[in-house]
Amino acid sequence: MEVFIKATQFLLSLSLLIVLHELGHFIPAKLFKIKVEKFYLFFDYKFSIFKKKFGDTVYGIGWIPLGGYVKISGMIDESMDTEQMSKPPQPWEFRSKPAWQRLIVMLGGVIVNFVLGFGIYIMILFTWGESYLPNESVKDGIWVTDSLGTELGLQTGDKIKTIDGNKIKAFSSLTSEFINGNSFVIERNGQTIKKQIPVDFISKLIEKGKGGFIQPRIPFVIGGFVESSVNKESGLKAKDLILAVNGTPIKYFDEASTLLEEYKNQTISLDVKRKEGEKTISIQLDENGKIGVNLGTLPAEDMERLGYYTLETKKYTFAEAIPAGTAKGYKTLTDYIKQLKKVFNPETGAYKGLGGFISIGSIFPSTWSWQAFWSITAFLSIMLGFMNLLPIPALDGGHVVFTLYEMITGRKPSDKFLEYAQITGFFILMVLLLFANANDVVKLFK
Structure with a gap:
């Protein structure tokens, strides 16, 4: 039952993100009178679960849940429709439109992802507010629960003051801050000590197979x-x-x-x-x-009554939720960029933690929670938006780079070049996809 609930949340979130992302391409294409031949949730290789034509567009659901697409007439995309591209350009085709219109069409999906992610965070704070254990409330220091913490140079009772010069708001974010960081400052027995985070820290954390190595000190119950x-x-x-x-x-x-x-x-x-x-x-x-x-364990209210910790609980008006949710979305984006940098640095070993669909699905809770569902969906939306901006052919970012090149130089890359670039980009994506999902399988057997 737990697996079913996780899978349901994952598919619902994925479907929502795909449809809205593709809608970000679809709407500007229609506004610029570009013919959209297909609008699909999931891929429809050989056959579709459902399809229906309205106007010039076939709307459908494919059977391969690896994404989705809109097939825009006169554009080299996932369909690799080279036959259409060999014919003379038509006024309703993507390739016949000015570069600035094509740029807007290509950026539409990414813009929707970022707006959606930031918007969800705003609504989460407005609806539920936030409750967390402030790092400053851990007055007697941390509890080192794993040898990895000892290897970092931490001791039970240490107070973590900053990571990369930044104060930590919520204690629960410490592990991710250590993953993204390079150095930290602690207070031990009244002394301030600065330490470096080993470059292979992420690799060791992955090998341990644990999400945490420190936690707040707790009473003996x-x-x-x-x-x-x-x-x-x-x-x-x-x-x-x-x-x-x-x-x-x-x-x-x-x-x-x-x-x-x-x-x-x-x-x-x-x-x-x-x-x-x-x-x-x-x-x-x-x-x-x-x-x-x-x-x-003791309930949070008992912990507060006995003087162990004081939780921070804050409610937001809609006006207050806008800047707070925007800040949360920005922090999510910058943290993700930091993680990607570490993934592409072989010395960190972070590539070992690269995960596919099993990893993404596993972050959803085993019991249904709308707050958790929307929080994870917001994170995935921002992640999807940034990933699609990467300058890899076959991704939106690749098309954006070629369009910007055309706008700056006045020279448009040939259709044959774009075709080869699309094939190369698709190959790169498939290799990354296979590697990430192979990591999942290995971790599953471990």
């Missing part, structure tokens, strides 16, 4: 007992909050974990807090200094 625990009858209960280990006060789980290792195979006391009040309980530790319990 009993979640339940493991099957082999000898402390089931000790008096400990689920949701107990540990206040002290053998008389030593503790605030966080990491402090308790370190203390417990000193009492391996011993009987010790735990001071706990529960609804009825505080209580001292004797427990037996195993040879690893473990109690035999699962770690539990």
Whole structure:
């Protein structure tokens, strides 16, 4: 069921983005009286799931969910209709129109993607606002939960002040900031320390197969007992909050974990807090200094009431949501550009994390959430817009480059050159697509 929900959200988001992107080409083409022969969601190699002709245009749904297209008359595109291009240009064809009109038609899809992405972020903030844990609220520092954090030079209790000179607003964004960054500044025991992020950090993060290596320090709350625990009858209960280990006060789980290792195979006391009040309980530790319990969690309101963290919750009027959503869209775009730069730098190993349809589908939640759906769709829209701007033949960016060249030099590339460029670009895209999806398959088996 979870896979079905993820797949449904992915297909809905993908379909919406494709239709609106292609509509961005379709509308200006119609305004400039250019004939549009086909408007398709997905590709229709050999046959279509659905098709219907209205006016000069056939509207349809293909069976290959790798994208979509509009077939514009007199343009070398995915259809590779060389027969049409061998005939004399007609007034209603793309190639017969002025360069500035052709440029607008080619940029239409990208413009729609950016407007859509920024617009969705604005509406998300207006509808739901935002709630997050401010990095500044983590007053006692981070909890290093993986050796990768230690390799970065981090220690539990460090306060992360800046990454690449920028203050971090939300704690949840720290991992992505480390991925995009080059250096960071921490405060440790009152001292300010600057460290460099290793160039191969992303590669190591991918190999670990984990999304995080640090998190906020959390209280020691009993979640339940493991099957082999000898402390089931000790008096400990689920949701107990540990206040002290053998008389030593503790605030966080990491402090308790370190203390417990000193009492391996011993009987010790735990001071706990529960609804009825505080209580001292004797427990037996195993040879690893473990109690035999699962770690539990506290609701956000309890964390705030007990003085651990204060969440930031903000509601926006529509007027306030416009600049805030625009800033969020801009941050998404710049972060994505930083990630692409690292992907194209072999030293970072970021190319190992390049993913295809499985990776994209997996970022959707396993339970239906409109807020998450629209947030991911906004990100994908901005990503799609930027990717289509890359100067690769077969992408909108490639056509834009050739059109700008024509406008600057006054010389139009030949149809034969454009045909070969389209084939080359299509080959490059297929190689990238195969590589990304092969990465997905490898990660799936791992």
